[in-house]
Amino acid sequence: MSAPRRSVIAGNWKMHKGPSEAAAFLDRFLPLLPAEEDRTVILFPPAVSLGAAEERLLGRPDVELGAQHVHWEERGAFTGEVSAEIAADAGARYALIGHSERRHLFGESVEETVRKVRAARRAGLVPVLCVGETIEERRAGRAEAVVEAQLRPVLDAAGGGELLVAYEPVWAIGTGETASPRDASDMHRFVRSVLSGALGEDRARAVPILYGGSVKPDNAEELLGAPEVDGVLVGGASLDPEGFARICASGR
Ligand code: PGA
Numbered sequence: 001m002s003a004p005r006r007s008v009i010a011g012n013w014k015m016h017k018g019p020s021e022a023a024a025f026l027d028r029f030l031p032l033l034p035a036e037e038d039r040t041v042i043l044f045p046p047a048v049s050l051g052a053a054e055e056r057l058l059g060r061p062d063v064e065l066g067a068q069h070v071h072w073e074e075r076g077a078f079t080g081e082v083s084a085e086i087a088a089d090a091g092a093r094y095a096l097i098g099h100s101e102r103r104h105l106f107g108e109s110v111e112e113t114v115r116k117v118r119a120a121r122r123a124g125l126v127p128v129l130c131v132g133e134t135i136e137e138r139r140a141g142r143a144e145a146v147v148e149a150q151l152r153p154v155l156d157a158a159g160g161g162e163l164l165v166a167y168e169p170v171w172a173i174g175t176g177e178t179a180s181p182r183d184a185s186d187m188h189r190f191v192r193s194v195l196s197g198a199l200g201e202d203r204a205r206a207v208p209i210l211y212g213g214s215v216k217p218d219n220a221e222e223l224l225g226a227p228e229v230d231g232v233l234v235g236g237a238s239l240d241p242e243g244f245a246r247i248c249a250s251g252r
Contacts, residue, residue, distance in 0.1 A: 007224065007251040008164065008208045008231030010042040010128070011238025012068065012096065017045055019052035025241050026056035032245035035062040039251045040231075042094055042128075043238070044068045047082045054091030066094030066128065069102060072115035074122070084116075084123035095120040098150060099130045100170045110153050117158040128164040129154055130212070130233070131191070135171035143169075144190050151191065155198035165191055165209045166233040172213025174235060181226035184211045188228035217246040224250050 017025060022045050033041065044066045045053050057063050067087035071078055074085050084095060097120065098113040113129065120127040131150040133143040147167070167187050169179050179187070188209045195204035211223055212233030223229055231251065238244045 005206065005208050005230045007039045008042065008210055009039065009248045009251050010044065010066070010094075010166070010210060010231065010233045011244055012044045012099070012212075012233060012235050013046065013049075013239060014068070014101070014235060015046060016239055017049055019049045022049035022053045023056050025239075026053060029241035029245055030056070030060060030063070032241065033063070033248055035060065036251075037062075039248070040064060041248055042066050044094075044096055047087060047090065050087065050090035050092055057091075064093045065091050066096060067092040067125070068096050068099070070095045070097070070116055070119055070123075070125070072112070072119040074119070084119045084125050088123045088125055092125060094128050094164070095125040096128050096130060096166075098154075100132055100168055100173055104170065110150060113150070114154050114157045117154050121158065121161050126162045126164065127154075127158070128166055128210075128233075130166045130168050132168040132170050132173075132213070135169075138169065138171065143187065147187065147191065148194050151194050152198060155195065160199075160203070163207050165195070165207060166212050167191055167209060168212035168233060174214070176214050178214045178219055178223070179211065181222055181229070184223060185226045185228050188226075192228060215247065217243045217250075220247040221250040 041063045070084040071081035074083050097116045102108040117127045131147045133146040137146045191209050208230040210231040210233045211229050215232045215234045216237045
């Protein structure tokens, strides 16, 4: 029997919603969301919108904020970058690390993800490590090997502390293609076994594993009901307050 894990519904806004749109979203979204103790909602707005979102979230500890991306240094001459410390100061409690768009569009390496996970921990942020294979890798039967290669160095190097993992098959992100609940469960089970090997069974059991990739209001319930799926990381469908509230309502 595994210990109950809270269900996590996360929304990654990517490069959408400046401060005023973020505030307008929350003005519509929060009244639609009954606070529930066993569910956490995390929003990842653009870094410049964290402050405006934080103001709207006073009195709503069930909705938290995260940064989409952090630099590994604490401060310095890194024009355009946001450190984990700055993100934390702006209201973030989580940090997405290794999102496939960062890996594939911006060339983020596994080594960089390790440094970013360490930086997030240093700043008191909870890392949400994203892993996932491309369609070519899946067809070549390498999906598990690819996911393990993204996961293991982080687990080996980053030590203890709270962690979330998001399994996001690259072929399912923004494409309308979703992994079947069974495929998601199979990979989540595999991720859990890698976590167990590196962290020990007890700590591995406490790590929420989210599924991401074309999660929508009409498929969220089925995915969230799949064994080993502890939550979802939602991109496009998290931009609409009514739709995202429906997804949140699908959580256990
Ligand atoms: P999507 O994005 O829901 O639009 O497929 C998911 C993500 O990139 O986190």
